[in-house]
Amino acid sequence: MHSxxxxxxxxxxDAQGVVYYANYLKFCERARxxxxxxxxxxxxxxxxxxxxxxxxxxxIEYLKPVNLDELIKIDTRLNKVKKVSxxxxxxxxxxxxxxxxxxxxxxxxxxxxxxxxxxxxxxxLKNMTKEIS
Amino acid sequence: MHSxxxxxxxxxxDAQGVVYYANYLKFCERARxxxxxxxxxxxxxxxxxxxxxxxxxxxIEYLKPVNLDELIKIDTRLNKVKKVSxxxxxxxxxxxxxxxxxxxxxxxxxxxxxxxxxxxxxxxLKNMTKEIS
Amino acid sequence: MHSxxxxxxxxxxDAQGVVYYANYLKFCERARxxxxxxxxxxxxxxxxxxxxxxxxxxxIEYLKPVNLDELIKIDTRLNKVKKVSxxxxxxxxxxxxxxxxxxxxxxxxxxxxxxxxxxxxxxxLKNMTKEIS
Amino acid sequence: MHSxxxxxxxxxxDAQGVVYYANYLKFCERARxxxxxxxxxxxxxxxxxxxxxxxxxxxIEYLKPVNLDELIKIDTRLNKVKKVSxxxxxxxxxxxxxxxxxxxxxxxxxxxxxxxxxxxxxxxLKNMTKEIS
Numbered sequence: 001m002h003s004x005x006x007x008x009x010x011x012x013x014d015a016q017g018v019v020y021y022a023n024y025l026k027f028c029e030r031a032r033x034x035x036x037x038x039x040x041x042x043x044x045x046x047x048x049x050x051x052x053x054x055x056x057x058x059x060i061e062y063l064k065p066v067n068l069d070e071l072i073k074i075d076t077r078l079n080k081v082k083k084v085s086x087x088x089x090x091x092x093x094x095x096x097x098x099x100x101x102x103x104x105x106x107x108x109x110x111x112x113x114x115x116x117x118x119x120x121x122x123x124x125l126k127n128m129t130k131e132i133s
Numbered sequence: 134m135h136s137x138x139x140x141x142x143x144x145x146x147d148a149q150g151v152v153y154y155a156n157y158l159k160f161c162e163r164a165r166x167x168x169x170x171x172x173x174x175x176x177x178x179x180x181x182x183x184x185x186x187x188x189x190x191x192x193i194e195y196l197k198p199v200n201l202d203e204l205i206k207i208d209t210r211l212n213k214v215k216k217v218s219x220x221x222x223x224x225x226x227x228x229x230x231x232x233x234x235x236x237x238x239x240x241x242x243x244x245x246x247x248x249x250x251x252x253x254x255x256x257x258l259k260n261m262t263k264e265i266s
Numbered sequence: 267m268h269s270x271x272x273x274x275x276x277x278x279x280d281a282q283g284v285v286y287y288a289n290y291l292k293f294c295e296r297a298r299x300x301x302x303x304x305x306x307x308x309x310x311x312x313x314x315x316x317x318x319x320x321x322x323x324x325x326i327e328y329l330k331p332v333n334l335d336e337l338i339k340i341d342t343r344l345n346k347v348k349k350v351s352x353x354x355x356x357x358x359x360x361x362x363x364x365x366x367x368x369x370x371x372x373x374x375x376x377x378x379x380x381x382x383x384x385x386x387x388x389x390x391l392k393n394m395t396k397e398i399s
Numbered sequence: 400m401h402s403x404x405x406x407x408x409x410x411x412x413d414a415q416g417v418v419y420y421a422n423y424l425k426f427c428e429r430a431r432x433x434x435x436x437x438x439x440x441x442x443x444x445x446x447x448x449x450x451x452x453x454x455x456x457x458x459i460e461y462l463k464p465v466n467l468d469e470l471i472k473i474d475t476r477l478n479k480v481k482k483v484s485x486x487x488x489x490x491x492x493x494x495x496x497x498x499x500x501x502x503x504x505x506x507x508x509x510x511x512x513x514x515x516x517x518x519x520x521x522x523x524l525k526n527m528t529k530e531i532s
Contacts, residue, residue, distance in 0.1 A: 011286060022155045059191075142295060146413050150416075288428075
């Protein structure tokens, strides 16, 4: 499991005074990216060899609002890892460690040119698989 | 059912050259807002009487990427309407009318101060209910 | 001169209840893009022949805040047109036609690969030049 | 002077493959907020006593593009501090410490209800003034 903290800035909020519902997906992607980086992944590097990871589906539940200036924590877990797809479970907590959001994110590995499924690079796949065993 | 078109601008895309996954939720909210406006709803007006609509859950599937400058079409349907909650089904099409995204969006009506459930205003509720019958 | 209207949605606002300062630049770009489209420009098309337009400098003044749900109007004027650069003056008005924002936007035409200055395509340049004479 | 680093994620980029021009303003605001926090400022806290800081004007120059995954550094300097207004100079560098962006940001302190100028809270003003002497 991977855990990271982010501060909530004006850019993340809307006129209801709390984080805008689409912006949780930005926090979630930052967290997934940092987790994958630790497992040996660089987005830029993979783009160069023609592999990109895309999101195929998201199920996200908003449990509590989050305010400006709060420090949120995101826990990210790899839930399933196959050769051309993998899923994450992500949970966001506010400063009081109350659960504010849960997301399941279904990703795919594709070729950036053909847009067809492409194997997750071997070393990364191995590291990702270790995470769920 | 409600239908509306949007142009894809640079602001909506990312370095993969297509619309960024979180930004579909922005298009979806614009469409829902315009649909509710037709049914007698003004976000600003409702905020003034203390009712706000929030998103509780989203299930979104990304079927095909969408490019810069494309004109997308969003169909929005009310799927379920109760006194303090309602659901939408939203489908996004590209210029060739291929389905690119499907979302189910679960909303709630709450009091902006107490954050507790609050009845959808009567006239709006009546109009929303008519839509699904 | 070109004029276009946009609705302010939740995505555009922040916890101060008004449009977030960076998001004015999104409205401005949408307006410039539609203006250039009328003059014969398609972003996607130009990207395909290797020309991209970039922003080199912005001077923007925020005169009044704009609220959720307001319908804003953006006037866009070409101010200067040269072979590899051009400037816009953009003015945003709220529903009461009060001036809320003024921006001067300095653009350049470059080759997408080399990132070096590249002539604005001839036909487009001709149409743009006509606009300021 | 204050210095902070940020990672460039997909959310920050556009179809040109680099950071979208409006998003630099988000990075700049994060940096200003963290700088002011060190000087004794909490946005949420000030909102509670009715003071908000707004941006009145921005002059921003884009010198070089920044790519996905780059680690950028933002230097923020208070340039002028008065009782109801203050200016920042902000410089952004890429991973090679090349200057990629320069911004001058003119801020005002106002009352959140009346929207009229309001003194910067005394303790914070004192700390801000020290920074430029």
